Amino acid sequence: MARVLFKRGKKEFVKELNREITISKQRFYYVLNTEQDFITEEGSIDKKELKKKDGSVIKTNKNKEFTIFSADFIDNYKKIGRKAQIITPKDIGIIITETGINNKSKVVDAGTGSGALACYLAHICKEVTSYDIRDDAIDIAKKNKEFLNIKNLKIKKKDIFKGIDEKELDLIVLDMPNPWNAIKSCEKSLRIGGYLVIYVPTILQVSDFVNEIKKYDSFVYLKTIELIERKWKIDGRIARPNSEAIGHTGFLSFVRRI
Amino acid sequence: MARVLFKRGKKEFVKELNREITISKQRFYYVLNTEQDFITEEGSIDKKELKKKDGSVIKTNKNKEFTIFSADFIDNYKKIGRKAQIITPKDIGIIITETGINNKSKVVDAGTGSGALACYLAHICKEVTSYDIRDDAIDIAKKNKEFLNIKNLKIKKKDIFKGIDEKELDLIVLDMPNPWNAIKSCEKSLRIGGYLVIYVPTILQVSDFVNEIKKYDSFVYLKTIELIERKWKIDGRIARPNSEAIGHTGFLSFVRRI
Amino acid sequence: MARVLFKRGKKEFVKELNREITISKQRFYYVLNTEQDFITEEGSIDKKELKKKDGSVIKTNKNKEFTIFSADFIDNYKKIGRKAQIITPKDIGIIITETGINNKSKVVDAGTGSGALACYLAHICKEVTSYDIRDDAIDIAKKNKEFLNIKNLKIKKKDIFKGIDEKELDLIVLDMPNPWNAIKSCEKSLRIGGYLVIYVPTILQVSDFVNEIKKYDSFVYLKTIELIERKWKIDGRIARPNSEAIGHTGFLSFVRRI
Amino acid sequence: MARVLFKRGKKEFVKELNREITISKQRFYYVLNTEQDFITEEGSIDKKELKKKDGSVIKTNKNKEFTIFSADFIDNYKKIGRKAQIITPKDIGIIITETGINNKSKVVDAGTGSGALACYLAHICKEVTSYDIRDDAIDIAKKNKEFLNIKNLKIKKKDIFKGIDEKELDLIVLDMPNPWNAIKSCEKSLRIGGYLVIYVPTILQVSDFVNEIKKYDSFVYLKTIELIERKWKIDGRIARPNSEAIGHTGFLSFVRRI
Helix, strand or coil: CCCEEEECEEEEECCCCCCCEEEECEEEEEEEECCCCCEEEEEEECCHHHHCCCCEEECCEEEEEEEECCCCHHHHHHHCCCCCCCCHHHHHHHHHHHCCCCCCCCCEEECCCCCHHHHHHHHCCCCCEEECCCHHHHHHHHHHHHHHHCCCCEEEECCHCCCCCCCCCEEEEECCCCHHHHHHHHHEEEEEECCCCEECHHHHHHHHHHHHHHHCCCCCEEEEEEEEEEEEEEECCCEEECCCCCCCCEEEEEEEEE | EEEEEEECCEEECCCCCCEEEEECCEEEEEEEECCEEEEECEECCCCCCHHHCCCCEEECCCCCEEEEECCCCCHHHHHCCCCCCCCHHHHHHHHHHHHHCCCCCCCECCCCCCCHHHHHHHHHHEEEEEEECHHHHHHHHHHHHHCCCCCCEEEEEEHHHCCCCCCCEEEEEEEECHHHHHHHHHHHHEEEEEEEEEEEECHHHHHHHHHHHHHCCCCCEEEEEEEEEEEEEEEEEEEEEECCCCCCEEEEEEECCC | EEEECCCEEEEEEECCEEEEEEEECCCEEEEECCCEEEEEEEEEECCCCCHHCCCCEEEECCCCEEEEECCHHHHHHHHCCCCCCCCCCHHHHHHHHCCCCCCCEEEECCCCCCCCCHHHHHHHHCCCEEECCCCCHHHHHHHHHHHHCCCCCCEECHHHHHCCCCCCCEEEEEECCCCHHHHHHHHEEEEEEEHHHHHCCCCHHHHHHHHHHHCCCCCEEEEEEEEEEEEEECCCCCEEECCCCCCCCCCEEEEEEE | CEEEEEECCCCEEEECCEEEEEEECEEEEEEECCCCCCCCCCCECCCCHCCCCCCCCEEECCCCCEEEEECCCHHHHHHCCCCCCCCCCCHHHEEEEEEHCCCCCEEEECCCCCCCHHHHHHCCCCEEEEEEEEEEHHHHHHHHHHHHHCEEEEEECCCHCCCCCCCCCCEEEEECHHHHHHHHHHHHHEEEEEEEEEECHHHHHHHHHHHCCCCCCCCEEEEEEEEEEEEEEEEEEEEEECCCCCCCCCCEEEEEEE
C-alpha cells in the first residue's frame, strides 16, 4: 500500500533583509513501492522506515526528518495518468452536489478519457459504466482503475451514440466534443428524475447542446454554470489572491429527465 | 413520499415585436402531501393523480398539463430550513472532492446551524456527528434530519472547543466564526492523514485561522480557496453570463493531520 | 452650478447586542437647483446655505448637518439619463487605457444610445462624433450633452453602416447588436494604427464579429476581454466580498487598423 | 520616432489532421531606431524601408512581408521599464473613470516606482507630480518620462509622509505598502471634492487603510473594489476563456475629500 511522506518547509530570519526567507518549501512525496529504499533530494530513506505506523517521524541518511502516513484515495487519485483536459475537483464536486448521487446511485459517463472522472464517480456511487471508442483511452482508464483498486467500474468499448446498455440511471455525464449527438441514447437510459450533465470547454458547444436539448419534451434544461476557483496566499500579514488564478476548465450544463 | 411536478414554460411568437416572448416560465413544484389535492395558480390537481407513476402527464382542473415524478434527495434537500448563510452546493462539492470522503468515511461538523451541511455529508458518508451549543439550531437540525429520513447522523448539544468524542475521523468541517479555538479538539480526533476544513465568510477569519494552524506540527496547511459560480443565460443566439452573478459565499481552508 | 451634499452615517453602540449598529447610512445628495430650498428627509436647507463655499458644514431646519461642495464631472455624469444597458466605468476605463486616447484624440462612437459613452469620451478627447439612427436616442443624448455642458461632441442622425464622415480617427467604439456590419465604414475612417473597439453583451456576437474582422488584411484582431468588478465590504474586522457581486456587463473586443 | 512592424500569422490546413494548424503567430515588433536596419527572425529590413509611410507593406531580405506604422502612446508606453508589480491598464482605467480626471486635472502620485502610472496620468491630465524617496526608482522614472517625451510630469525626491507641496489637487493616487501614513498629507492637499485612491496587493492593507480613513471627518470612504480581467480565445467555433486567467493585481480603495 502506498505511503505519503511529508517534509516541513523551512524559513530563516535574515538580518540583512530584516525578514524571513523560505529556505525550502514544504513538500509531499508519494511512495508507491515500500519494498525498496526511497530516494529524496535530502538523502535516502531505509525501506524498513517506510513501513512505520501513520504519524511516525522518520529520517533520511542525511538526518532530514519526514512524517509518514498511509496514502488515502485522494493521494492515489492525484497520481493517475492525467490527460490534458482533466475535469477538476471543483467540477466533479458540483456534479455530485447538484445531482445528489451517492452509494446507491447508478451512473454512466462518456467518453472515458483517462478514466479519472469515472474512477472518482465509482468511489462515490454504487455502479459506474464508462464508454469510449478509443483503444488508447480505454487502456489508460483500465490501468488507472486497477491502480486505484476500483471494483464497481465497467469500461466498455462502445459508441454511446449507438445506445447505452444500462437503464434507469441516476446520472449520465458527457465529457465529449459533441454531446448533442448522445441525447437520444440518454433519453432511453435515464430514470425519470435522473440527471444529464455535460462538461465542455467552449460556449458554442454549450449553446449547440442547449438549443438541441430544448427540443425534447422528455428533458428539462436546468442551467449552465462555470466555476472559477481562486487560490489565496495567506501568510502572516499577507492575504491576497495568488498572482496566477486558476483559469478556465469548462462549462457545466445540467438537464433533468422527466 | 414527496413528488415533484414540472410545468413547461410557454413562449409565443409576437408579430409586432418580430420575436418570441415568454408567456410563462417553466416551473417545478414540490408536493409534500400526496393525500390531498394540490393547488397551483393554473388550477388544482386531484390527489389520485398525484400518485401516478413517474413520468406521467397529469392535468389540473383547468386542463393545464404537468409531468409528475418522485422527489429525489436533492428535491427534498432544497426544501429544508435554510439559514441565511447556508453553505452552497459548489462549496459542499469541493469539500467532498478535495478530501475524498465516501460511504466509508466518519465525519464531524460544527456548528450544526440548520444541519444542511451535516445532512448532506450524511447522505455521502458512513457516519456524521454534528456539534452545536444552541438549542434553536439543534431543534431545526433535528427536524431537517427527520424530514430527509437520515439515519446516520448524530446531533450533539456540546461545545466542540471542549473536545470531540469521536476519534480517527476522516474529516472535520468547521462552519463557525472562530474556528481557531477548535484546533486542539480536532488534533485529538482526526486520523493521521485526515482533513480539517474551515468555511468562513471573511478573509480576516481565514488569516487568523491559518496563522494559528501554522504553529502546529501536527497539522499541514494546504490551501485556501474561494469558488465563484457564474450562471450563463443560453437561449437561441443568446449566450452570456447572467446579469446577476452569484456573489460571495465563503472562503474554504484545507488542512491535513499528519 | 450643481452642488453635492454629504450626510455622514451614524452608528450607535447597543449594549444588549454588544456591538455597533447602523442608525443611518452615509449619503450623497445631488442639488441641481441652488435657487430654491432643498428638501431632505431630515429637514429642509435654506437656499442661501446652498451657495456656501466648498467644505462648509450647513444645517437643515431640523439641525441635521451636511457638508456641501461643488459637483464635479463624475457627480454630474452619474445623473444623466441611464439606459438599461449602459456601459460602466470599468469598461470605459479600459477602452481609454488600451487605446491611449487623450485630449489630442478624435473619436467616433455608435450607436449613441443615451450618449453616456460619447459624453465621457468627449470629456477626455479632443473631438467626438456619435452616430445613431433613432430619434429618441438622439434626443436623450442631446439633452445629456447639454446637461453636462459638453462642447466637443457632435451627434449625427445617420446610419453608420452607410459610412462615417470623419477620417483619420484614433478610435471608433461600436456599442450595437451587429457591429460586424460597420467594419467597412470603420476601415475607411480609422488612421493607420488607430483602434476599433466593440462592446457587446453576448459571446456569439463577439464570435461573429471576430470571425468577420479576421477576414480583413486592413485590421489586426488583438483580443477579447471581460472585466469582472468585485466590491468588498471593509469595516472593522470584516473584510469580505459583497454578497452581490456585480454581474456581467459586456465583452470588449479590440482591433487595430494597419 | 519609433515605428511598429506587424507580421501576420500563418495557418496551414493539414490534410492528415483534417484541420488548420498555426505555422507562425501574428506579431508586433517595436522599432526604436529607424536609422539602422532592423533584424527579425525572418530576415533583415533595410533602414530606408523603416521610414515608409503608415500602412506600407515592406519586406525583409528573405521576402517576408510586414506592415509598418508609427508607434503611438500605447506602443511606447508598453516599452517602459516594468517593475514587478506594475499597475495594469484595467486598474489605471477605472482610476480615471471613477474620478473623472482629464486635461484640466492636477494630480499627485506616490510612490513613483517605475513612473509608469505617473506617466500615464500625465498623458491624460494637466499636471502630475510624483513622489518617491528611492534614488533608483526616481532614476528609472526620469528615464521613462524622457523616453515617452512627457513634459507635464514633475518627479520629486521627497517623503510624502512629510507633506505634499501641491494644493487643490483633483486626485492623489497612493501605490505604496503603508498608505495610511500619508492621509494627513493628503488631507491638506486635496481640493474639496477631490479623490484619494490607494492601490495595494493585500486585503489586510486595505483593511488597515479603510479603518484609519474612517476616523477622519475630512474624508468619506466610498468603496473598495478589485477588477478581474478575463481574456477569451475566439477563433472559428472556439469561444472560451483562456486557460490562464489573469490573476490578481491589486485592490483599489476610493475616498473623497469633503
